[in-house]
Amino acid sequence: MANSxxxxxxxxxALLYFVGTLIYRLYLHPLAKFPGPKIAAITGWYETYHDLKNPGGQFMYKLHKLHSIYGPIVRISPAEIHISDSAWVDTLLVSSSQGVRDKYVPAANQAGTPKGVFGTALHNTHRRRRAALSPLFSRSCAVRAEGLIYDKIDLLLKRLDIQIARDGYAELRTLFICLATDVVYQYCLGHSFELLDDEVKGKEWHDSIRALAKIIPYTRQFNWIIPLSQKIPVSFMRMVSLNMARVAAMHHDMEAQASQAVEEYEQDEKNGLDSSFNGNPKERFALFRALxxxxxxxxHEKRFDRISHEAVTLLAAGGETTASVLTTAIYFIIANKQNVLPRLQEEVDSVMSGVSRPSVADLERLPWLTAVIKEALRISTITARLxxxxxxxxxQYKDWVMPAGTAVSMTLREISFDPEIFPSPMMFQPERWLPSNPNLDRCxxxxxxxxxxxxxxxxxxxxHAELYIAIATLIHRRRFELYDTIRERDVDFTRDFFVGETSAATKxxxxxYAMSSG
Incomplete structure (x- = not known):
């Protein structure tokens, strides 16, 4: 009787709590009067449903539909407002001198690196952590890395030659992830990852990065997934989820290297040796020594398990985003043989025929190459909302006032594809970025x-250094043609895995090669 x-x-x-929560979110919450579907006001599972249903990462399309129904401001969850108005980006994404902007905790934790810059929620903590990383990514350090980038491009060309001779084609996204990761790995950690040297290892790394991307829709909803996976032996995780095992292995490897870097740094300090980062990337554990x-x-911010999160972030993001832009750029350059390619070849050849390795500064003076890169960046803009x-x-947005502490988001890709700013946004039009465009300042x-x-x-x-050097060198030293590539299937983003992902059917x-070249 007592149990009953x-x-x-x-x-x-439980019922009273549920009903009370429902009433509060619908009628008493500070955001109760904002437009949007009632189900989204009640529960965050609304987003979960659209993001996890096959083929995954579909909430970004639902967002577009919501704005077409409710207008430019929509309540998309019990605690979050989304705004679709390009001009308002200057209010939301401001510099430190203009205002304090924390990162919404669920969004900060989605990559599983809460101790790194990307996963840092609080503004002041982020500012401190970013300041420690900034010297490694200064303009002068990027200049010092130019030789490294050219060396890796030479390896990429050899890998292209081997694959095309063997298979009749080469798949660019995998190769570009290997290129970008090899560069950032050696730049930050001082030794080669050798993805371009070992095709099997390169394919495995590509699969690991794809695994991290594919779990983003899940970690966006369930932030505990990656931290939990790191506490489980990798051998067991492989039986549960190969994708999660790959992500966990990446974290374990960076923790091991960070631990070794801390040990060496402390030993050098103890022995009175110079252990400081001297501004030269490619030195042993440059990233960790800079921190x-x-x-x-x-x-406590210099513990190995904290600084390892910075390495994971830089390797994953630095490889994936750069590879995405390079893949997009090369596709559209080759696909536009009449309008884009000849002009680019002529411009690049005029510089590289006399100097085999021109500086990035010299390449940046090429207006058409610059325009091509800017357009590739626009089309490759991340799909995730910030x-x-x-x-x-x-x-405040127009007549709508959002209380302090409200989670407010915008989607940068909406801005990059805003037809009021970029007419015919689905078209690859580098001329948008030329001085002859009267709307260049607006672009x-x-x-x-x-x-x-x-x-x-x-x-x-x-x-920028990677993009300029890679595109210029590839276009100067090889003549490509597309092989069984369809834009709708293989290029256009159809899923939001933070970085846009193409169709699951993509090849x-x-x-x-269009002709023999060397």
Whole structure:
């Protein structure tokens, strides 16, 4: 009898809590009057359903439909407002001098690196951690890395030659992930990852990065997935989920290297040796040494299990995003043989015929190459929405007032494809970025591929160096044609895995040689 009474009381309390929560979210919550579907106001499972249903990562399309129904401001969850108005990006994504913007905790934790810059929620903590990383990604450090990038491009060309001779084609996305990861790995850790040297290892790494991308829709909803996987032996995880096992293995490897770097740094300090980072990337554990020597970081921020999160973030993001842009650029260059390719070849050949390895500064002076890169960046803009919280500031959009502490998001890809700013946004049109375009200033103002504000991509200088050198060298030294590549299947993004993902049926962007070249 007592057990029955207790069960009734517990059930009643649960029902009362559910009903109370429902009433509060629908009618009493500070966001109750904002437009949007009632189901989204009640539960975050609304997003979960659209993001996890086959083929995954579909909530970004649902967002577009919601705005077409409710207008430019929509309540998309019990606690989050999404705004679709390009001009408002200057209010949400501001510099530190303009305002404080925390990252919404669920969004910060989705990559499983809460101790790294990308996963840092609090503004002041992020600012401190970013300051420690910034010296490694300065313009001068990027210049020092030019030789490294050219060396890796030489290896890429050899791998292209081997694959095309053997298979009749090469798949670019995998090769570009190997290229970008090899570069950032040696740049940050001082030794080669050798993905371009070992085709099997390169394919396995590509699968690991794809695994990390594919679990983003899950970790976006369930932040505990990656931290939990790291506590489970990798051998067991392989039986449960190969994707999760690959992600966990990546974290374990970076923790091991970070631990070794801390040990070596402390030993050098003890022996009175110079253990500081001298601004030269490619030195042993340059990333970790830059963090360990930074006076602005307290001791607990220099623990191996903290700084390893920075390495995971840089290797995953630095490889994936750069590879995506390179793949997009090469596809559209080859696909536009009449309008884009001849002009680019002529411009690049004029510089590289006399100097085999021109500086990035020289390449940046080429207007058509620059325009091609900017357009590839626009089309490759990340698909994920960016969610910020102004903890002490009331934000306003037209007549709508959002209380301090409200989670507010925008999707940068919507800006990059805004037809009011970029007419015919699905078209690859590098001429948008030429001085002859009367709307060039407006295009530049809304160029958001590297985000905006205090959390703008820290690797912008490094990424630019890779893009300029890779595209110029590939176009100068080889003549490509597409091989069984269909834009709708192999190029256009159809899923949101933070970085856009193509159809599950994709064969990748594949190429062979149009003629013998060397």
């Amino acid at each position: 009474t207790a069960l009734v009381l517990i059930s009643s309390a 360990l020597q930074h006076a602005g970081l307290p001791p 969610t910020r919280v102004a903890p002490d500031e009331v934000l 530049n103002r809304y160029s958001v591929a590297f985000s905006r504000g205090s959390r703008m991509c820290i690797g912008i200088n490094f990424a 990748g962007v594949r190429v062979n």
